[in-house]
Amino acid sequence: MSSSSTATPQRRLRLPSFGVQVLIGLVLGVVLGLVARNLGGTEENPNWLTETLGTVGSIFVTLLKTVVPPLVFLAIVASIANLREVTNAARLAWKTLAWFAITALIAVSIGIVLGLVLQPGVHTSVSQGSAAAPESTGSWLDFLTGLVPANVLGLEAGLEDDTVGLSFNVLQILVMAIAVGVATLKVGAAADPFLTFVRSALTVVQKILWWIILLAPIATVGLLGTAVATYGWDALGSLGTFAIAIYLGLALVLFGVYPILLRLNGLSVRQFFSGAWPAIQLGFVSRSSVGTMPVTESVTERNLGVPRAYASFAVPLGSTTKMDGCASIYPAISAIFVAQFFGLDLSVTDYVLIAFVSVIGSAATAGVTGATVMLTLTLSTLGLPLEGVGLLLAIDPILDMGRTATNVAGQALVPTIVAKREGILDKNVYDASREGQAWQEEPVAA
Secondary structure, three states: OOOOOOOOOOOOOOOOOHHHHHHHHHHHHHHHHHHHHHOOEOOOOEOHHHHHHHHHHHHHHHHHHHHHHHHHHHHHHHHHHHHHHOOOHHHHHHHHHHHHHHHHHHHHHHHHHHHHHHOOOOOOOOOHHHOOOOOOOOOHHHHHHHOOOOOOOOEEEEEEOOEEEEEEOHHHHHHHHHHHHHHHHHHHHHHHHHHHHHHHHHHHHHHHHHHHHOOHHHHHHHHHHHHHHHHHHHHHHHOHHHHHHHHHHHHHHHHHHHHHHHHHOOOOHHHHHHHHHHHHHHHHHHOOHHHHHHHHHHHHHHOOOOOHHHHHHHHHHHHHHOOOHHHHHHHHHHHHHHHHHOOOOOOHHHHHHHHHHHHHHHHHHOOOOOOHHHHHHHHHHHOOOOOHHHHHHHHHHHHHHHHHHHHHHHHHHHHHHHHHHOOOOOHHHHOOOOOOOOOOOOOOOO
């Protein structure tokens, strides 16, 4: 006689949502960073915990850099090709660029006002001994020559420590991708096999990027922990007014200007932020607009209701050229800081130049992390000492998180507003209720 028993189903361990994992990473990064700082060590000879945190963070950034070249090229080519599926494509393209410029002008104006009111260059305890010119700088001549691709891959070779290394120029990749994308439109049906390959390759690259994105919570521990362990609160304290000015400017744009623009166009502020939040959050952690691009494109289409054909054009373009944080607020306040610190007076013409550089030269910031190129481009245009950059590098990683989050929000905002004004936004998708995880990897057909 056999007795039957009912098998109790085993419960699978359910991990917290991606957003919660990132928040845990943020807290853990600060805690471990403070512990590492108390363990001692120097920047030249760090302790084991600081070195471990630095290695974890740098691996994540290196992985992002690895996928950036193919991602940018394939995404831009595919997005331009998708424009032929959109009615009034040229009109959409010009309106997108116009809104990029409008929001950048508003952001840089806020940065200039905050710099003049808070006077971060006067209220600082940092010494001139910290001043040092950066190893890489930006100028209009570099910007113009950088537009011309040295080779089809946009690769650059350099000699460092007797070793030849390869790097890439995102701006050159962008130019090549635009040229190839326009050529495919001109060729017509003969380019269809090539476009099929491009779209297939883009799907593969995005799958790899998704695997990298899954490491973001762990990377958060390393990146934030390294910043706290290396710079601590001392550097942040000596540049406290400057840091406050930057984050106040970012907050005014992110939670002031953007909501006003949404309201003026009849869109719910709450729905926008709940839909775009996964991309904004990832941008804050990764400090990479380009690395966040697939998530930004996905939430813009699937949460905010922007048509895929248009979103796949506007978001990749914005990820490389639309930088309200890195290219507007930050260089404006930084330039005023440097001028005040060195006791130099800026004229009305100088402030106009700051606005001009921010609106026109933002493509020079195309890259993975940081805004040093844009800052040096602004300083060199105004004739300010480039040594001022060295004063600000100590807290740059902490500021870069907020800058990138603002960048990403703007890159989702503009396509949403343009789509609404052109009558192609799916309001049912935009207004739909959202529960739980707002974004997940898009399933790939078997």
